Amino acid sequence: MKLPRAIAAAAAAAFLCQSALLCQSAVVGMSPALAQQPAPAYQPQSGQEGKDVVWIPTHQALVDRMLDMAQLRPDDYLVDLGSGDGRTVITAARRGVRALGIEYNPDLVKLSTAAAETEGVADRASFVQADIFESDFSDATVVTLFLLPTLNMKLRPTILAMKPGTRVVSNTFDMGDWKADQTIESADADCSNFCRAYKWIVPARAEGTWRLGDGELRLKQRFQMLEGTLRQGGQEMAIGEARMNGTQIAFTAGDRQFTGTVEGGRMAGTSRTPQGSQAWSAARSAP
Numbered sequence: 001m002k003l004p005r006a007i008a009a010a011a012a013a014a015f016l017c018q019s020a021l022l023c024q025s026a027v028v029g030m031s032p033a034l035a036q037q038p039a040p041a042y043q044p045q046s047g048q049e050g051k052d053v054v055w056i057p058t059h060q061a062l063v064d065r066m067l068d069m070a071q072l073r074p075d076d077y078l079v080d081l082g083s084g085d086g087r088t089v090i091t092a093a094r095r096g097v098r099a100l101g102i103e104y105n106p107d108l109v110k111l112s113t114a115a116a117e118t119e120g121v122a123d124r125a126s127f128v129q130a131d132i133f134e135s136d137f138s139d140a141t142v143v144t145l146f147l148l149p150t151l152n153m154k155l156r157p158t159i160l161a162m163k164p165g166t167r168v169v170s171n172t173f174d175m176g177d178w179k180a181d182q183t184i185e186s187a188d189a190d191c192s193n194f195c196r197a198y199k200w201i202v203p204a205r206a207e208g209t210w211r212l213g214d215g216e217l218r219l220k221q222r223f224q225m226l227e228g229t230l231r232q233g234g235q236e237m238a239i240g241e242a243r244m245n246g247t248q249i250a251f252t253a254g255d256r257q258f259t260g261t262v263e264g265g266r267m268a269g270t271s272r273t274p275q276g277s278q279a280w281s282a283a284r285s286a287p
């Protein structure tokens, strides 16, 4: 996908006016009438200082891939943490999704707000000047970020407390021992740095002891991964292939494959064996 028009225009202007010195010397030679014209638009420079991390824009091809990974739905609300020139928010808005950029640098906020206007997506794309560590973004259903490993780790508890099913997509930097649900590399030939993206889906909490029919399911949870046992008919067996995908749970016990949905203290779904399938449900009996 092409760069949003306004950002491409800004990039072209930045190329023509590569240093402040060159721009100044051009202004010095101008007629008084021209010299009174407004100062050139703000042009961010890749690598410029930011509050907790510098500004480097995500390669547009990777923005597109990251939004593909997020599997945007029309009712999603995307928040980009440290939104830079606004490209992720604007691209999401162009896909019909409501999106917010939280950015500390007020010049970048102005630039991206103007770009959203130019792109005709200002009704869906907005930007606020704020510190991401002092902002409440708990109503987002998709979070995107391109920060640093330490900053991701600082945000991790907040992200894990978000609504189960929230998708989180990060350019280049991971979340430590919370393993990604999906990793991709941008295949775009122009992308030479920062070309990898990770996706996580915030898991529902399934840890605990559950009454499942006349049996007992005991689950230990580490992020989206589960392990535990199912005791039924006097027999106890370890469960296998057990994991969460947002609110969706899946595990096997013997030749039975369980899938279902976790909602607070209840879960329910279908279990299948080679002989057929049946509905199951469980209620949490201990945390």
Ligand SMILES: C[S@@+](CC[C@H](N)C(=O)[O-])C[C@H]1O[C@@H](n2cnc3c(N)ncnc32)[C@H](O)[C@@H]1O
Residues within 6 Å of the ligand: 049, 050, 051, 052, 053, 054, 055, 056, 057, 058, 080, 081, 082, 083, 084, 085, 086, 087, 088, 102, 103, 104, 105, 108, 130, 131, 132, 133, 145, 146, 147, 171
């Ligand atoms: C690497 S850039 C990524 C920009 C954009 N998300 C993208 O992918 O193109 C990181 C951005 O975070 C901003 N930033 C740094 N610390 C911040 C903070 N504490 N709160 C809000 N924004 C911050 C920087 O100004 C910069 O624009």
